[in-house]
Amino acid sequence: MTSRLADGPEAIQDSMAQVLELSPVESHLHPEGSFDLADHPVPTGMEEIWRFTPLKRLRDLHKDTPLDGDDFTIEVDAAPGVTAVSVPAADSARGVSGYVPVDRVSARAWAAARSVFEVMIPADAEVAQPTTLHLRGGSIEKAAAGHLLVRAGRFSRSVVIVDYSGSATWAENIEVVLEDGAELTFVTVQDWNDDSVHVVTQHATVGRDATFKHVAVSLGGDVVRASTSADYRGTGGSVEMLGVYFADAGQHIEHRLFADHTAPKTKSNVEYKGALQGDGAHTVWIGNVLIRKEAQGILTYESNDNLVLTDGAKADSVPNLEIETGDIEGAGHASTTGRFDDEHLFYLQSRGIPEEEARRLVVHGFFHDIIRRIGVPALQERLIASIETELAGHLGQAEHVGRIPA
Amino acid sequence: MATLEIKDLHVSVTTEEGEKKILKGVDLTVKTGEVHAIMGPNGSGKSTLAYSIAGHPKYNITGGSVTLDGVDILSMKVDERARAGLFLAMQYPVEVPGVSVANFLRTAKTAIDGEAPKLRTWVKDVNEALERVTLDKDFAQRSVNEGFSGGEKKRHEIAQLELLNPKFAVLDETDSGLDIDALRVVSDGVNRFSGQGDRGVLLITHYTRILRYIKPDYVHVFVAGRVADQGGPELADELEANGYDKYVKAAAEVTSA
Numbered sequence: 001m002t003s004r005l006a007d008g009p010e011a012i013q014d015s016m017a018q019v020l021e022l023s024p025v026e027s028h029l030h031p032e033g034s035f036d037l038a039d040h041p042v043p044t045g046m047e048e049i050w051r052f053t054p055l056k057r058l059r060d061l062h063k064d065t066p067l068d069g070d071d072f073t074i075e076v077d078a079a080p081g082v083t084a085v086s087v088p089a090a091d092s093a094r095g096v097s098g099y100v101p102v103d104r105v106s107a108r109a110w111a112a113a114r115s116v117f118e119v120m121i122p123a124d125a126e127v128a129q130p131t132t133l134h135l136r137g138g139s140i141e142k143a144a145a146g147h148l149l150v151r152a153g154r155f156s157r158s159v160v161i162v163d164y165s166g167s168a169t170w171a172e173n174i175e176v177v178l179e180d181g182a183e184l185t186f187v188t189v190q191d192w193n194d195d196s197v198h199v200v201t202q203h204a205t206v207g208r209d210a211t212f213k214h215v216a217v218s219l220g221g222d223v224v225r226a227s228t229s230a231d232y233r234g235t236g237g238s239v240e241m242l243g244v245y246f247a248d249a250g251q252h253i254e255h256r257l258f259a260d261h262t263a264p265k266t267k268s269n270v271e272y273k274g275a276l277q278g279d280g281a282h283t284v285w286i287g288n289v290l291i292r293k294e295a296q297g298i299l300t301y302e303s304n305d306n307l308v309l310t311d312g313a314k315a316d317s318v319p320n321l322e323i324e325t326g327d328i329e330g331a332g333h334a335s336t337t338g339r340f341d342d343e344h345l346f347y348l349q350s351r352g353i354p355e356e357e358a359r360r361l362v363v364h365g366f367f368h369d370i371i372r373r374i375g376v377p378a379l380q381e382r383l384i385a386s387i388e389t390e391l392a393g394h395l396g397q398a399e400h401v402g403r404i405p406a
Numbered sequence: 407m408a409t410l411e412i413k414d415l416h417v418s419v420t421t422e423e424g425e426k427k428i429l430k431g432v433d434l435t436v437k438t439g440e441v442h443a444i445m446g447p448n449g450s451g452k453s454t455l456a457y458s459i460a461g462h463p464k465y466n467i468t469g470g471s472v473t474l475d476g477v478d479i480l481s482m483k484v485d486e487r488a489r490a491g492l493f494l495a496m497q498y499p500v501e502v503p504g505v506s507v508a509n510f511l512r513t514a515k516t517a518i519d520g521e522a523p524k525l526r527t528w529v530k531d532v533n534e535a536l537e538r539v540t541l542d543k544d545f546a547q548r549s550v551n552e553g554f555s556g557g558e559k560k561r562h563e564i565a566q567l568e569l570l571n572p573k574f575a576v577l578d579e580t581d582s583g584l585d586i587d588a589l590r591v592v593s594d595g596v597n598r599f600s601g602q603g604d605r606g607v608l609l610i611t612h613y614t615r616i617l618r619y620i621k622p623d624y625v626h627v628f629v630a631g632r633v634a635d636q637g638g639p640e641l642a643d644e645l646e647a648n649g650y651d652k653y654v655k656a657a658a659e660v661t662s663a
Contacts, residue, residue: 346500347502348510352517357513357517358485362502
C-alpha cells in the first residue's frame with residue numbers, strides 16, 4: 001500500500017513524518033490508509049469495518065457512483081476572529097491532520113472534493129460564540145463529496161458546530177487539528193430528512209496539552225455512518241467524545257470511534273448514549289481504543305448505553321481495547337443495552353405520573369447527563385426539544401391527568 | 407371520611423419453582439383519621455401487602471378485593487391508584503438517573519392535582535418540605551434518590567408524602583435502617599400528615615421502635631400471609647416483650663395440620 005499525501009506544503013510533510021515515527025502496529029484497529037483508490041476494493045459487507053453497514057442502502061457511495069452533485073448550500077455564522085471559507089482543494093491545507101483515507105468511501109470523497117471548507121481559529125483567540133456551518137442538502141439524486149478542515153491555533157479556545165439538514169447523499173472527510181494547548185469543542189448535528197445518506201470520516205490530531213471535545217448528535221437520515229478517530233501529537237492531550245443518537249423505524253445510525261493513544265500521558269473519554277424505537281431501527285457503536293507502546297501513563301474510558309424503547313429495534317455495541325504497554329494509569333469500557341426499567345416506571349407511576357409521562361421522564365433522564373456536558377446551552381435546549389419530538393412520535397400526547405374521584 | 411377496605415386478599419408471585427402464594431386472605435379496613443400499624447416477622451407478607459395495594463406488576467392478585475370508598479382499585483393502573491389518593495412510601499426507594507427531584511415532584515404534583523402548581527408558591531413549598539425532613543434544598547437539583555444515603559431516601563419519601571398529601575399513606579418499613587435522629591424526623595413527618603385529621607396511615611414495621619414516636623390506633627399482627635391477631639396500642643407493647651414466637655408457632659401448626 002502507498003501511504004503518502006496527495007498534495008500539501010512541505011511543512012505538512014514534516015509533521016506527518018513525526019507522527020509516522022511511531023513504531024508500527026499490527027492491529028485491525030489501525031488500518032493502513034491510502035489515497036490510492038486501487039488500495040480500497042469495493043466492500044462486500046464481509047469486512048470487519050463494513051459488516052454492520054447496510055451497503056445496499058448506500059446508493060453506491062462505496063462503489064463508483066459519481067460524487068459530483070452540487071445541490072447543497074453552506075451557510076456560515078462565523079464568530080468574530082474566526083475565518084470560515086471555501087478554498088479550491090489544490091490550494092488547501094488538507095492532509096495537515098495526517099489523515100490518510102482508511103476506506104473506499106473516504107478515499108473517493110477525498111479524490112472527488114473540488115473544494116475544502118477551512119475554518120481557522122487564530123492562536124490565542126478566546127471565542128465564546130460558536131461558529132456554525134449550516135449544510136443543507138437539496139436533493140438525494142446526485143451524490144456529493146465534502147471536505148472540512150478545522151484548525152484550532154495554539155492556546156485558542158472555541159466552539160465549531162456543523163449542522164446538517166435537508167436531503168443529501170453525502171460522502172465526506174473532516175479533519176481537525178488542535179495545535180498545542182488549544183481547546184476546541186467540535187459538534188456535528190445530523191438533523192437530516194429521512195431520505196438522506198451520510199458517510200463521514202473524521203480525524204482529529206491533538207497537540208500537546210490540547211483539549212478536544214467531540215460531540216456527535218445523530219437524529220435524522222436513512223443511513224448515517226460516522227467514523228471518528230483521534231490521535232495525539234504530544235503529551236498531555238485530552239479527547240472527550242460524546243454522542244447522543246435517536247433511531248426511528250428503518251433508520252441505520254452507526255458510530256465508529258477510534259482513540260489512538262500515540263503519546264504518553266494522554267486521555268480519552270468516549271461516552272455515547274442512544275435510544276431506539278420502531279421496526280428496523282438499528283444502531284451500531286464501535287468503540288476502539290489503541291494504547292501504543294509509546295503511550296505510557298494514559299487514561300482511557302469508553303462507554304455506550306442503549307435504551308431500546310420498542311420491539312423490532314436493534315442495537316449493536318462493540319467496545320475494543322488493545323493495550324501494548326504495561327504502564328497505563330487506567331483503561332476501561334462499559335456497554336449496556338436495555339429496555340425500560342420496570343422499577344423506574346413503577347416508582348414514578350406510584351406518584352401519580354401516567355405511564356407515558358413516566359417513560360418520557362426516564363428517556364430524558366437517560367440522556368440528561370450527557371446532554372448537560374455538551375456545554376453549548378443553545379444546542380442542549382434544541383436537543384432536549386428534539387428528543388421530545390422523537391418521543392411524541394412514539395408515545396403520543398400525554399393523556400389528561402387529574403385526581404380520580406374515589 | 408374515606409375508607410380503604412381490603413377483603414380476603416390473596417396474592418402470589420411467580421418464582422422459578424412456580425406460583426408462590428404469599429397473602430392468604432387478608433382482611434383490613436382503614437378509615438381516614440386512623441393510624442394502623444402492621445407488624446410481623448420477616449417473610450410474613452407485609453411488604454407484599456403494601457406493593458399489592460400500590461399495584462406493583464410483580465404481584466398477582468388471585469382473589470379478594472381492595473376498595474377505596476367502595477371503588478375497586480385493583481383494576482386501576484399504578485398511577486390511577488395514586489391519583490385516587492393512595493401513596494406508598496417504599497422500603498427501598500428507586501433511583502431514577504437524570505430526573506431531578508424538582509422535575510419529578512412538579513410532574514407528580516401536576517398529575518395528582520390535574521393542573522400545574524403555581525410556580526411562585528411551589529418552589530417555596532418544595533424547599534419547606536425538604537427542610538422539614540432536614541434535607542438541604544440542593545436535593546431538588548439532584549437526580550431522584552441517586553446517591554442518596556438510606557436515611558436521605560426515606561426522608562425524601564416523607565417529603566413527597568407531605569407535598570402530594572394523599573388520602574391514605576402506606577409506609578413500608580420506612581423506619582428500617584434509620585438512626586434515631588432520622589427516625590424522629592420521619593416520625594414527625596408522618597404525625598404532621600395524620601394530624602390533619604382526615605388522612606389514613608397504614609404503617610408497616612418490623613420493629614416496635616417507631617411506635618414510640620407514632621401512636622397507632624390499631625395494631626395488626628401479620629404472620630404467614632394473614633392477620634393473626636389485632637388490637638389496640640397495647641398489643642405493640644406485648645410484641646415488644648414477647649416477640650412473634652407464639653404467632654409463628656401457631657401458624658406453623660395450622661400449615662402442618
